[in-house]
Amino acid sequence: xxxxxxxxxxxxxxxxxxxxxxxxxxxxxxxxxxxxxxxxxxxxxxxxxxxxxxxxxxxxxxxxxxxxxxxxxxxxxxxxxxxxxxxxxxxxxxxxxxxxxxxxxxxxxxxxxxxxxxxxxxxxxxxxxxxxxxxxxxxxxxxxxxxxxxxxxxxxxxxxxxxxxxxxxxxxxxxxxxxxxxxxxxxxxxxxxxxxxxxxxxxxxxxxxxxxxxxxxxxxxxxxxxxxxxxxxxxxxxxxxxxxxxxxxxxxxxxxxxxxxxxxxxxxxxxxxxxxxxxxxxxxxxxxxxxxxxxxxxxxxxxxxxxxxxxxxxxxxxxxxxxxxxxxxxxxxxxxxxxxxxxxxxxxxxxxxxxxxxxxxxxxx
Amino acid sequence: xxxxxxxxxxxxxxxxxxxxxxxxxxxxxxxxxxxxxxxxxxxxxxxxxxxxxxxxxxxxxxxxxxxxxxxxxxxxxxxxxxxxxxxxxxxxxxxxxxxxxxxxxxxxxxxxxxxxxxxxxxxxxxxxxxx
Numbered sequence: 101x102x103x104x105x106x107x108x109x110x111x112x113x114x115x116x117x118x119x120x121x122x123x124x125x126x127x128x129x130x131x132x133x134x135x136x137x138x139x140x141x142x143x144x145x146x147x148x149x150x151x152x153x154x155x156x157x158x159x160x161x162x163x164x165x166x167x168x169x170x171x172x173x174x175x176x177x178x179x180x181x182x183x184x185x186x187x188x189x190x191x192x193x194x195x196x197x198x199x200x201x202x203x204x205x206x207x208x209x210x211x212x213x214x215x216x217x218x219x220x221x222x223x224x225x226x227x228x229x230x231x232x233x234x235x236x237x238x239x240x241x242x243x244x245x246x247x248x249x250x251x252x253x254x255x256x257x258x259x260x261x262x263x264x265x266x267x268x269x270x271x272x273x274x275x276x277x278x279x280x281x282x283x284x285x286x287x288x289x290x291x292x293x294x295x296x297x298x299x300x301x302x303x304x305x306x307x308x309x310x311x312x313x314x315x316x317x318x319x320x321x322x323x324x325x326x327x328x329x330x331x332x333x334x335x336x337x338x339x340x341x342x343x344x345x346x347x348x349x350x351x352x353x354x355x356x357x358x359x360x361x362x363x364x365x366x367x368x369x370x371x372x373x374x375x376x377x378x379x380x381x382x383x384x385x386x387x388x389x390x391x392x393x394x395x396x397x398x399x400x401x402x403x404x405x406x407x408x409x410x411x412x413x414x415x416x417x418x419x420x421x422x423x424x425x426x427x428x429x430x431x432x433x434x435x436x437x438x439x440x441x442x443x444x445x446x447x448x449x450x451x452x453x454x455x456x457x458x459x460x461x462x463x464x465x
Numbered sequence: 466x467x468x469x470x471x472x473x474x475x476x477x478x479x480x481x482x483x484x485x486x487x488x489x490x491x492x493x494x495x496x497x498x499x500x501x502x503x504x505x506x507x508x509x510x511x512x513x514x515x516x517x518x519x520x521x522x523x524x525x526x527x528x529x530x531x532x533x534x535x536x537x538x539x540x541x542x543x544x545x546x547x548x549x550x551x552x553x554x555x556x557x558x559x560x561x562x563x564x565x566x567x568x569x570x571x572x573x574x575x576x577x578x579x580x581x582x583x584x585x586x587x588x589x590x591x592x593x594x595x596x
Contacts, residue, residue, distance in 0.1 A: 129503065132503075132504055132558075133503055133504050133529050133530075134504040134506070134529060134555070135504075322503070322529060322530070326529065390507055390509075390551070391507060391527075392506060392507050392527045392532065394531075394532070413529065414506040414507065414527075414529055416506075421507075440525070440532060
């Protein structure tokens with residue numbers, strides 16, 4: 101039997117279909133994945149993401165440690181509460197995990213890492229931290245709930261006290277704030293406005309039920325995946341892993357090359373790859389006609405070579421199949437995808453596919 | 466427990482077969498099958514005139530989760546594919562035994578459906594697959 105989050109019983113009571121996700125029993129949907137997807141784009145929904153891991157770093161060396169540990173530069177975080185998306189690399193420049201780091205104070209930074217990579221992440225962080233005056237704490241007693249959608253702020257306010265409500269109304273995107281027992285980040289994985297709340301495990305079920313009473317429906321991991329794909333956000337383990345670098349994964353923008361003398365893990369390997377020019381890159385694809393793009397389908401770029409779909413699905417918002425694919429850098433605007441034995445034409449597009457409920461595709465696609 | 470209409474015949478691949486008034490067959494996937502697959506997003510139905518043997522791939526149903534082949538239940542010739550599903554694949558989820566039918570088939574041998582399962586046998590198959 102898999103591990104359960106503190107909201108497990110509520111999922112079952114709400115009719116969730118539970119599946120294994122990296123050793124956790126998690127809701128894939130509560131009836132219809134497509135309805136749940138539209139619900140978040142048009143209104144609001146809530147996700148149990150308590151399987152994700154919160155790691156707190158405390159101590160005098162937090163800043164120099166994170167400058168060394170992460171490919172993005174935490175010196176970009178000037179104000180308390182600001183968040184940064186970054187990769188954590190191995191010496192070869194491969195991605196150990198992607199994560200969000202929150203700068204709370206000069207001796208407290210909070211990392212949120214993926215569920216599937218929990219053990220190896222914590223082991224890696226602890227190993228690297230040995231040379232620094234930093235205390236690494238894996239928080240076992242915290243739950244995480246994401247409230248996402250254009251009406252997320254209003255719905256959340258309806259169950260928060262006046263002070264917390266005022267705080268989140270003023271909270272700029274990609275900032276977090278503490279309010280009582282709640283840690284509230286103005287972040288998400290859907291391409292809509294929304295918040296991610298970290299709270300004590302014993303309060304999670306009550307909070308979930310209060311949101312539900314306000315008319316916020318639960319959303320499963322199925323819709324979470326199609327929402328993030330439409331939003332052009334990578335998924336660790338499928339779009340990138342330890343054998344691919346950020347430069348091959350559409351994540352070059354998260355690598356802070358300046359200042360040149362910042363020595364971060366993987367930097368030397370990444371610089372070599374940048375000088376030689378990477379051979380592959382991650383692009384967005386839209387299937388021209390009918391059919392569904394799926395992970396691992398072969399991409400054929402005429403006269404250039406072949407690639408592979410890393411994340412493919414049907415986009416409920418666009419009514420078309422969309423994907424990320426890792427392809428030779430020589431790809432231009434067109435390619436074909438081997439869909440169940442047939443080569444179907446697809447267009448190369450710049451992600452995201454959808455933001456704030458609207459298509460981002462150029463008109464001819 | 467999933468709905469299993471008594472007047473239909475069934476295959477082990479979770480298809481249902483209805484004998485229509487004119488003796489031709491209507492074929493679809495069962496409520497159990499659509500529930501396993503989840504929201505349908507793309508249905509490929511056969512064109513009229515195609516001849517198929519039992520077990521041959523005749524249609525494709527794709528959900529958000531996976532693509533799944535639909536096999537011909539008995540030998541015969543396609544009379545009609547349900548073209549309405551091209552624009553409304555979700556009908557297979559909402560009405561698997563009615564509007565969500567996939568194709569109509571003229572069987573080579575009217576007695577060939579006797580080899581298929583009745584509702585009781587299909588219920589037993591479902592019960593056995595749950596364990």
